[in-house]
Amino acid sequence: MRNRSWAIAMTVAIVITVGGLVILETARERIAAEYESALEARDVTVQLSTLESQLERLSAYQANFLLTKQVARAQAYCTNATRLRQTIQQLNTTYYRREADSAEQASFSQIAALIEARIGAGVTAMQQATPQPLALAACGTASGAQTVDGALIDSTLSLLRDNETRRAQQALDASRADQRVSTLCAAALSALNIVLFILLFRNLGIQIDRQARVQRQLITQQEELDQLVTERTRQLEALGWHLQAVAENEKTQLARELHDELGAILTASKMDVAWANRKLKDSEPAVAEKLARALANLDQGIALKRRIIEDMRPTVLANFGLVTALRTLADEAAQRNNWMLELRLPADDIQLDEQTEIALFRVAQESLTNAAKYARASRVSIGLQIDEAQVALSISDNGVGITPADLKRTHTHGLLGMRQRVAAHGGQFDIHRGVPSGTDIHVVMPCARRAMPLDDIAPAAPSERSL
Template sequence: MKWTQLRRMAISLPVAIFAACLMIGISEYGNKQTSQSLSNLAHAYDTRTALSTLTKEMLDAETGLRGYLLTSDENYLKPYNEAIQNISSTLQRIRQLIETTPQGMEFFIPMSHSISRKTAEMDLSLRLFREGNADALKFVMFTDMGNTDMSNIRELARKLDTLTAERAGRYQQDINSSLIMGRIGVATVTLFGLFAFYLYLRQNNMVDRLHKREQALLSEERSRLENLVRERTATLTELANHLQQVREDERGHLARELHDELGALLTAAKLDVARLKSRIDMGNPEIADRIKHMTETLNSGIALKRRIVEDLRPSSLANLGLSTSLEILTSEFAQRSGIEVEAIFEAVELPEATELTIYRLVQESLTNIGKYAKASQIQVTVHRYPTYVAVQIKDNGEGFDLASIRPNSHGLAGMRHRVEAAGGRLTINSALGAGTTVSAIIPTGATPAEAITAI
């Protein structure tokens, strides 16, 4: 009996030692590879975050400067000055993050040059405005250099972000590979361990308990990661909703400023023209033509101001209600585009945010149809049900393949996010040559879960 035990030990002990050494080696190798990949992944995410911050700072600077030039309100210079101060440090941070990547530097260098030109152009505009040099300011503002530089900045930042995202994907694949290797190694070592324990102790029950313990740990880790993903998703959704609300607030503020300030200026100019018309000799054909042309120009400016204000924040939505606002929107679209629009709107009473969501959905859909669909007929309907409102925009245009929608189709993604933020659901049905139908289901007053159950 003792000889048998010694023989089993002579076989199982080397196997156990080999299994232990193999486990240590695989664990150390996997830990090293995973740590390196995680470090690289964090580096990539830091780069993307810095790029997002840089884009936001450029937008803050441009928006703040435009607000100041339109209103002369010093409060608009606060975000502009803060953004200008932070742009250099953000650029330096991006350079430090990508200086080891030659391909990234190919995008970074022209992007930094475009940023320098854009900031210099904004600084020149601000200086000319403060000096009261209106002619030079108009020349600077109506050149296309600033817009070209801003477009280059967005495009290069997007390319750099795409390059960084690809690198992050590769690092993620490395992590997955390390985890797979670790799992394979653990499985191999487990087999060796089971074999050694079978030969030496035959303690299958102990092996089962160890296996169950590992499963419990994996399940616990999986639950923790799922909770973390849910928390991050909720945070990002809340941030997106906040940014959307901020955008609408800014559009509303800009609309009010244009309506009050620019409207007052145009009205005063029109009154001055009317006063001049009553005091000068209108029998002179040249003077009469000049006065007529001036009046028509002011009327066109007032109409343009009204259209811009309505696009920024439809006043009819607050004053006349959703149905009337949609009737005005579809009627004006039909007049501009020459497309036949059939509108069927049932009277609904909804919160202001929900009404704005439906209005923007219809507005964006009509804009897309006018740009891409080549349609001759459009049907827009709004129907009210006990717990939800159904909105549908249907056209007989060329349609498109849903599978070919690019991930960067922000228009469709923006519509979907608006509807889902209101607790609703958006569906898009389209096929080549068969037109497109955009449908949305939005709850009226019930919770989103109740509305979807009722649907």
């Protein structure tokens, strides 16, 4: 009898459990479907709000262009128009995918047509506002100058948003009702299997304690590794800054030695050879010809020495300041590469601290070298802005442009060197692809500006000019 009662109890328990699981699964599927419907309605509401904000930005760009006549505002208008069409396409796909009623489809089709007319009217207005034709192909074909009822668009959007909010609320209410049913079934199953749950919770508690101990150990190890990585990174950055400083000092020392020692030797040799050439020009023509060739070789050696010194430690930077050095560097690079040059430099030369001038000059030098090697540019622009707190250097070209892959490569020592050089002095270095092409480099560094009129700039040393 006891076995029979046990078998009946087990059978009833199994039937109840299976039935409860079936009810729970059915309720789960309904809840999931209703929740997805609510999420979709909320997404549509957000997209409609986005559409409305994009319409407002479209009007703002048009008004700004009509006031300022800036081509960039017209381009921004076209970009925003493209985003508008993308949002409309997404909404159109959503409405047809869920088989919305014909009234909503008709309302949305009406909005889409009105917005397209609004975009075209804006293009026409901007084209008529300027005597020069604008490149607004991205906006699409301009329609006739027709009046678009903005209030109708706003009211229809508000109506669609209200419908989506109502649909989301209904789905959430149905989901809550199904959740209550599933909660009751879960409570019944919990009461039926309370003993098993106690045992499971006991085992689960043991496992959770074990996992918590392991997790704490992992967190401790991770913190130690993070500290180690941070320390190593700081050491590497300090080493990089030190190496750059050592390299600059060595360049300065070597340039000074080349100028003082080698320059004096070459100059003295040139004077002696020139004297001998004048003495033997008439009596020994063959020897005079050799001496003339020696003079030419000495001139080449002096020119080579000057180029080496200028590369290691530009004398124009030391003698005339950053503005003149940048202008000279840009002019020479433009002549070598046949560039169209645009300079936005201060009219008066200024004097910064030595390390800041060197860092900015090296960044400009490396940037122009990269532009000559890789950019295939025809136009280069250099700008320098200085105030009491900081100095900003900008360099841009219209070449092929740098790619994200180039920025991530670890063997691009030129970029890394520029970043470290700027960071070593507390500055910010930014490089990105230009629009629509080319490369833009922007450097901002703190500085202590000291005005130095051009009349007070000391001229180059006579020995340097003679070499």
